[in-house]
Amino acid sequence: MIGWITDPFGEPIVLRGAVELVLLGVLSGGLGCWIVLSGVSSTAESLSHGMLPGLVGAALLGIPLLLGGAVGLVVAAVAIALVQRSPLTPDVATSVVITGLLGAGVLLGLSPSAPAGLGSLLFGDLLGVSDLDLALAAALGVVVTLLLFLLHPTLLLTGFDRLNATALGRSPARLDLVLAVLLALATLVAVQALGTLLVVAMLVGPAATARLVSRRVAPMMLLAVAIAVVASVAGLAASYHANLAAGACVVLALAAAFCMTLAGRGIAHVVLARSAA
Amino acid sequence: MPGALDLPFFRDGVAEVLLLSVAAGVLGTWVVLRGLAFLSHAVGTATFPGLVLADGLGFSAVLGALGAAVLVAGLMGALAGRRRTGPDSIIALVLAAALAAGIVLASDVFDSGASIDRLLFGSLLLIDAADLRFAAFAALAALAGSLLLGPRWLADGFAGRGLGPAARDVVLVLLIAFVTVASLAAVGALLATVLLVVPAATTRLLTARMRTWQLSTIVLAALEGVGGMWLAFEADVPPGAAIAVIAVGVFILAALLRAAVARRPRGLATAALAVLGALLLAGCGATAQSDGRPLVVATTTQLADIAAAIGEPDVAVHSILRRNSDAHEYEPRPSDVRAVAGAEAVLISGLGFDAWAGEIVKASGTNAPVINAGAAATAGAGADMQDPHWWLDPAAGLRATEAVEAALIRAAPGARAAISARASAYRARLSRLDAAIRECIARVPARERRIVTDHDALGRFTRRYGIDVVGVVMPAAVSRAQASAGDLATLEREIRRAGVRVVFPEAGLSSSVAQRIAVDSDAAVGDALHADALGPEGSRSGTYLGMLAANADALARGMSAGGVSCEVDA
Numbered sequence: 001m002i003g004w005i006t007d008p009f010g011e012p013i014v015l016r017g018a019v020e021l022v023l024l025g026v027l028s029g030g031l032g033c034w035i036v037l038s039g040v041s042s043t044a045e046s047l048s049h050g051m052l053p054g055l056v057g058a059a060l061l062g063i064p065l066l067l068g069g070a071v072g073l074v075v076a077a078v079a080i081a082l083v084q085r086s087p088l089t090p091d092v093a094t095s096v097v098i099t100g101l102l103g104a105g106v107l108l109g110l111s112p113s114a115p116a117g118l119g120s121l122l123f124g125d126l127l128g129v130s131d132l133d134l135a136l137a138a139a140l141g142v143v144v145t146l147l148l149f150l151l152h153p154t155l156l157l158t159g160f161d162r163l164n165a166t167a168l169g170r171s172p173a174r175l176d177l178v179l180a181v182l183l184a185l186a187t188l189v190a191v192q193a194l195g196t197l198l199v200v201a202m203l204v205g206p207a208a209t210a211r212l213v214s215r216r217v218a219p220m221m222l223l224a225v226a227i228a229v230v231a232s233v234a235g236l237a238a239s240y241h242a243n244l245a246a247g248a249c250v251v252l253a254l255a256a257a258f259c260m261t262l263a264g265r266g267i268a269h270v271v272l273a274r275s276a277a
Numbered sequence: 278m279p280g281a282l283d284l285p286f287f288r289d290g291v292a293e294v295l296l297l298s299v300a301a302g303v304l305g306t307w308v309v310l311r312g313l314a315f316l317s318h319a320v321g322t323a324t325f326p327g328l329v330l331a332d333g334l335g336f337s338a339v340l341g342a343l344g345a346a347v348l349v350a351g352l353m354g355a356l357a358g359r360r361r362t363g364p365d366s367i368i369a370l371v372l373a374a375a376l377a378a379g380i381v382l383a384s385d386v387f388d389s390g391a392s393i394d395r396l397l398f399g400s401l402l403l404i405d406a407a408d409l410r411f412a413a414f415a416a417l418a419a420l421a422g423s424l425l426l427g428p429r430w431l432a433d434g435f436a437g438r439g440l441g442p443a444a445r446d447v448v449l450v451l452l453i454a455f456v457t458v459a460s461l462a463a464v465g466a467l468l469a470t471v472l473l474v475v476p477a478a479t480t481r482l483l484t485a486r487m488r489t490w491q492l493s494t495i496v497l498a499a500l501e502g503v504g505g506m507w508l509a510f511e512a513d514v515p516p517g518a519a520i521a522v523i524a525v526g527v528f529i530l531a532a533l534l535r536a537a538v539a540r541r542p543r544g545l546a547t548a549a550l551a552v553l554g555a556l557l558l559a560g561c562g563a564t565a566q567s568d569g570r571p572l573v574v575a576t577t578t579q580l581a582d583i584a585a586a587i588g589e590p591d592v593a594v595h596s597i598l599r600r601n602s603d604a605h606e607y608e609p610r611p612s613d614v615r616a617v618a619g620a621e622a623v624l625i626s627g628l629g630f631d632a633w634a635g636e637i638v639k640a641s642g643t644n645a646p647v648i649n650a651g652a653a654a655t656a657g658a659g660a661d662m663q664d665p666h667w668w669l670d671p672a673a674g675l676r677a678t679e680a681v682e683a684a685l686i687r688a689a690p691g692a693r694a695a696i697s698a699r700a701s702a703y704r705a706r707l708s709r710l711d712a713a714i715r716e717c718i719a720r721v722p723a724r725e726r727r728i729v730t731d732h733d734a735l736g737r738f739t740r741r742y743g744i745d746v747v748g749v750v751m752p753a754a755v756s757r758a759q760a761s762a763g764d765l766a767t768l769e770r771e772i773r774r775a776g777v778r779v780v781f782p783e784a785g786l787s788s789s790v791a792q793r794i795a796v797d798s799d800a801a802v803g804d805a806l807h808a809d810a811l812g813p814e815g816s817r818s819g820t821y822l823g824m825l826a827a828n829a830d831a832l833a834r835g836m837s838a839g840g841v842s843c844e845v846d847a
Contacts, residue, residue: 008766013762013793013794014765036366039365041368042314042365045315045369046318049467086482086532088478089312089314092474094314095314095317098318099470099521102467102521106517106521107522125759126759127762128791128793130793197377198373201373201374204366208363208370236762240762240766243763243764244385245377245381245758245761246762247377248376248380248384252377254373255371255374
């Protein structure tokens, strides 16, 4: 049993993937809780699609793709924030912006000088992470954790009582912007290594799982980090032993953690109701 | 646009977009009212595992997509009623899990599947009668559902109720799944929201009355769809992207109008409109010109290069795929279908590499002969029919030139002598190149002729010249396929054990995993090999012969650590 768990990490390529997963688990567990609590999971999922025109534009102009992706994400985040003022629900507003950006990205990508395979830039590969990816994930993990720690009281106040937060001198709009920028940064760094798919599962899955069992925010964040790290590394070990696609295994492990928690909670409710009766 | 309407594929595309605008216009208002845009996007994207299953087990793609969409939508609807986690989080999680299941199926269960990615990018240029029937049925279902259940949905919308297990909500979610799948064939998975969400969101800015809202949404979706078809035709871009840009442009106009009425600042919105206009112009391309010579269309760049070398200047050659592009992410443009419609001969690569070519030929309504170069190239080979990269084996390439020559002579009978002369000269060059590559690779000691490649694409080339491919990095031809941790760990051990010196990435594909493996196992990273498409014009790998020579040189230098290079004359 111990061997089953430790064996895979003797392989350099698996160990490196595991390090990336731990870094991203720490980064996204805490951030994910605020994403789930403020109901912006759809923005988190869609934002990476908005990178496409930025990536294509950067490739056409010959500037680094990372920079183009960053500009694309900022444009997407600002546009999403702008349409939120309309009478539409947030997910409809997000959807309009992303549709426009995707369409523009496809049109730009048709130019004869656009390099091939830009679409596949959105599908990273966990086992191909570079030193730069690891360093970026670590740096961003520190920044995000620090910001979440410093802003915690404000986030808490605004999250639960938006109207009075304004009265108390806090600015919900500015806070939304900070969250959006953090989300954009996390997407930018994680998409290159992990792809759209794993990013959203990592951001939303552990936080949603922790939300099932915790009512208080700080324990929920710690729990989400623990779930993200343990479940994703277990998924990687499963990919090693069963010879299945690595990123997909991590996502399925995160989804399994949610399902098991949901089932466990249901059983606990039934047992408690029985013993009470 | 009198010219466009004469073309059958354009008429079918317009009919499809009109039917879909009825379905999406009616249902879109409910999607916007109930805040289900993310669900619609997720259902479209989550059809991926269904498409993989359909491709692997050989049943209809629409059936696979519909099954996956209904299953995923049902799961999302059933779980989304839970207040605590919020519907969006559940939908995101189900979407990720469905895509992950699709990736496992595509990477580890089924072998081929090169045509799956294409199904996620639909096209209004390739509509057939079945698509039209499906869209008409979706329109009827959406109308019927809206008439029967509309008042209940409206009450739920005003009450701000989320989705629940009630029958009316189940019907709503199923209708969304149905209409989304119907629009897959037209605009693809990523742009499924272009008809379902954007028009309804636009009209919502200007009206609040339900009946007016629904009618104006249908009209707007129809106008945007037909406008997108027209723009696609004039500017030669894919219709789905054109509709998306027009629809969002109209949305911004509507927002401006609203802001003008409410006297709000509008500098930003004007700037956004200007940016959109600029993007629109930037995407415009050129159309095919045949200038009176017989036109021959080839699907791949290497086939077009062979045809041009043999046929020009007596015929004009149009290549459907573009240089340096990814054959798996191809989206047809109007000029491609128009070129096929006016072609005297259509050359396809065959063996499943360009399975979409059949649809283009059908949509164009052409009677021109379709020549399967791959089948001609591998005739009599028998055993290795599976590998579609026939052009990487010069012997197969020689056989293909004969089929191309015959097709060109039929297209331009007056130039028979000139075409035959050029074909013979070309075959002589190809044979010389083949001998030169063989001689050059043989200079690398046999025990050093061991490599690892990115995809399993170089098999025909390496077998011919006695190179041992110890392993490949990526398991399948689908761009979403992923390697497993176990396979890559085994590959690294194998590289060290067999003493492989070099790992070769592939041009046009991400090389991050190949590089990682090379670093881990003390191997070098070779120059990128060209397998699926030619390099940019004027570059060394810009012609078919140049591509073979460049691959040979990269392989020889990589395997011998720079000791042997192949300066063979292409």
